[in-house]
Amino acid sequence: MSELELTLDDVRRGMIPAHIYNDREIFELEKERLFGRSWQFVAHESEVPQSGDYVVRRVLEDSFIISRDDQGEVRAMFNMCLHRGMQVCRAEMGNATHFRCPYHGWSYRNDGRLVGLPFHREAYGGEAGFSRKGQTLLPSPSLGTYNGMIFISLDPEAPPLDEFLGDFAFYLDYYTKQSPSGIELRGPQRWRIKANWKIGAENFAGDMYHTPQTHMSVVEIGLFREPKAERRKDGSTYWAGKGGGTTYKLPEGTFEERLRYVGYPDAMIDRMRATWSADQCAVVGDSGFMISAASLFPNLSFVHNWPRVEDSDDVLPFISIRSWQPISENETEVVSWFAVDKEAPEDFKAKSYKAYLMCFGSTGMFEQDDVENWVSLTSTAAGSMARRLRLNSRMGMLADGSAVVEPLSGDEFAGPGVAHVGYGEYNQRHLLDEWANHLERPVTKSAGVEFGATKVEVGS
Amino acid sequence: MTSAYIPIDSRRSPLGGHASATERAGRSLPFADERHLLAHQWVVDEAYLLDQQDYESWLDLLTEDIHYYMPIKVTTALGAGFDTAPGMAHFDENKYSLSRRVARFATEHAWTEDPPSRLRHFVTNIRTFATDDADELVVDSAVLLFRSRGDVREHALISAGREDLLRRTDDGWLLARRHIAIDESVIRMQNLAIFL
Ligand code: FES
Ligand SMILES: [Fe+2]
Numbered sequence: 001m002s003e004l005e006l007t008l009d010d011v012r013r014g015m016i017p018a019h020i021y022n023d024r025e026i027f028e029l030e031k032e033r034l035f036g037r038s039w040q041f042v043a044h045e046s047e048v049p050q051s052g053d054y055v056v057r058r059v060l061e062d063s064f065i066i067s068r069d070d071q072g073e074v075r076a077m078f079n080m081c082l083h084r085g086m087q088v089c090r091a092e093m094g095n096a097t098h099f100r101c102p103y104h105g106w107s108y109r110n111d112g113r114l115v116g117l118p119f120h121r122e123a124y125g126g127e128a129g130f131s132r133k134g135q136t137l138l139p140s141p142s143l144g145t146y147n148g149m150i151f152i153s154l155d156p157e158a159p160p161l162d163e164f165l166g167d168f169a170f171y172l173d174y175y176t177k178q179s180p181s182g183i184e185l186r187g188p189q190r191w192r193i194k195a196n197w198k199i200g201a202e203n204f205a206g207d208m209y210h211t212p213q214t215h216m217s218v219v220e221i222g223l224f225r226e227p228k229a230e231r232r233k234d235g236s237t238y239w240a241g242k243g244g245g246t247t248y249k250l251p252e253g254t255f256e257e258r259l260r261y262v263g264y265p266d267a268m269i270d271r272m273r274a275t276w277s278a279d280q281c282a283v284v285g286d287s288g289f290m291i292s293a294a295s296l297f298p299n300l301s302f303v304h305n306w307p308r309v310e311d312s313d314d315v316l317p318f319i320s321i322r323s324w325q326p327i328s329e330n331e332t333e334v335v336s337w338f339a340v341d342k343e344a345p346e347d348f349k350a351k352s353y354k355a356y357l358m359c360f361g362s363t364g365m366f367e368q369d370d371v372e373n374w375v376s377l378t379s380t381a382a383g384s385m386a387r388r389l390r391l392n393s394r395m396g397m398l399a400d401g402s403a404v405v406e407p408l409s410g411d412e413f414a415g416p417g418v419a420h421v422g423y424g425e426y427n428q429r430h431l432l433d434e435w436a437n438h439l440e441r442p443v444t445k446s447a448g449v450e451f452g453a454t455k456v457e458v459g460s
Numbered sequence: 461m462t463s464a465y466i467p468i469d470s471r472r473s474p475l476g477g478h479a480s481a482t483e484r485a486g487r488s489l490p491f492a493d494e495r496h497l498l499a500h501q502w503v504v505d506e507a508y509l510l511d512q513q514d515y516e517s518w519l520d521l522l523t524e525d526i527h528y529y530m531p532i533k534v535t536t537a538l539g540a541g542f543d544t545a546p547g548m549a550h551f552d553e554n555k556y557s558l559s560r561r562v563a564r565f566a567t568e569h570a571w572t573e574d575p576p577s578r579l580r581h582f583v584t585n586i587r588t589f590a591t592d593d594a595d596e597l598v599v600d601s602a603v604l605l606f607r608s609r610g611d612v613r614e615h616a617l618i619s620a621g622r623e624d625l626l627r628r629t630d631d632g633w634l635l636a637r638r639h640i641a642i643d644e645s646v647i648r649m650q651n652l653a654i655f656l
Contacts, residue, residue, distance in 0.1 A: 092535040092645060093545075186548040189532055191647035194613065216569040221560050311556055333646060338548060350474040353547070358557055362550045363652040365564055371650045372572040379612055 008436040014397060014429050015390035021196040022381035027329035034298055034438040035060050037155035039164050041300045041323055042066055044185040045074060045148035046342070052095040052110055059154065060326060064140055065089050065099070066150060069111035074145070076152045077112040078138035082451045088137065112136035135451055147176040148183070156446065166241025167416035173280060174291045175302045175319050179271040181342035185321065188337045189362045195374035197299055197324040197332040198435070203370065204293040204301035206237045206427025208246045209395065214369050223307045223358060223365060225315065233422050236289055236408060240417025242434065244427035245294025245302065255285030262290055262306040263315040268344055282414035289413065297434045299324040309354045318355040330378050336361045396424025462539040468623065468639035470527045475552045479527030480636050482625055484589035484598040496588040499599045499626060502633055507581040510655055515562040518655070523627055523636040528553040530640035530656070550652055551640065572653045578608040579654060595628040603656055607649060616649040618642065620656050
């Protein structure tokens, strides 16, 4: 077996070679075999509401302009001039009908079409010499949307987004479709942490076990009433399709009472009731679980929590979406948005925003302690001792691989996928299994693209 | 005229409605002006409190109606008319949320600051402006924060401009509003478990 095969084998039995959290070669493989073909969330339609609105987002080193063109269609275009490769757009957001390349002045409409070319006749012989027609900034090889979330993939052969999301879409709706209008996204906050990107994705996917310890301080100051050790282990984790997450067990009550318990006003609860499927409502109303953190393979995470934002007993829920954008094997750019239902009352939106800022993001009091752990873990994973250590990621499994607790039945958990009550590293293992499946599969080279040149046989 | 400088405005925050709207009047005060000397000393003394992480004393320097606000800087074209992410911030704090942040540091379980960071707030370029209210001064400053943690990690820096509103009260001069213009759109620090 090759070294890679041995590593992936260990990962699959839940014994994680520690060096995968800080290994240059592994990262090179991830870039090619994982990020080269996975679906990546880049923006939400609410970030580009008007014609001409754009944001610029990266997938690893590749910069994309995500714009809404004059027909109202959302585009994702590689931010590189067809002429000599200058970045066509150097702002992070704005509104434009055209992007003019600062180098030699080629200009493109906001749908990517090349429309202007200085000295076209003199320099290129006009349309006959070099036709502008049909020339556009490179579109992202694949693009898909779900609930207004824009995903792109560098793989033209990527499976359709819906197929990729599979049953995880059921859970995605809790975060992104609380009413027919869906969410609006604000931000993102962006900051760089010296941690490997997988750690955050694994943590959000299923680590209920860390909450009582890592986040002890936020309970002590009265910010959060939930993460007492007892509460967290009564929750469940679920894995469905290409993602999974954690939940809290809610006190007895109806659908409405339970959503009120986490702070939603009645008008919003009515819209959730009307928007969600019977099964989606049943996870809350019958099974009694409230979604909390989640991750969608490979590096998109979600969080839903309900802290106290004022000196009162009321709690206020908030939602955040974040991408763990790899910079290197030991550095990650966290791109973290605040999300809120478009139809929510203004007062709710303001307080929910407050709740987000207090808990998560660059200043969030939960997040501060998470990152401290992940930075420390990453730097420790760099050395030669880490190459000998296999970390234990087998929680929820007995020595022979059988389960510590049986999965919940359909009567106990109304959602799709497999769910378990209590602490377990099921989801972290699922995420890394998926990761291993990608890393062992070589990529076929994608075809190159050329602009405006007809291939001419060079004479001998 | 297109300007690269776009001032921060509390009213653009969803949580800034309570903030004082007092603005600077006229040119900066002469450095020999007593009000400038007072303001200068205030921000320098505050920097020492922040370096020492004496956050409880720091909290006492803030008015009840404080708006402590650091929007997210974004790169925009010159003339776009904005250079911060709409409706979003890093800090958008009132006295209550700042008091929770301080209370958290005082627990024994705020791991990100235990062991504590070594902090140094370099505060410079201070200038002071009178306002229409004799009991309020506007103070501009530049701050460079050096933060070092542990022995293997590299240090991290944050550079920002600040515009403060100082108010004279029975408890002395207190900070009633702070607008922080961070100079990076992507922060190169693991978290903002610090104050600027
Ligand atoms: S590189 Fe863009 S016009 Fe030449
Ligand atoms: Fe956490």
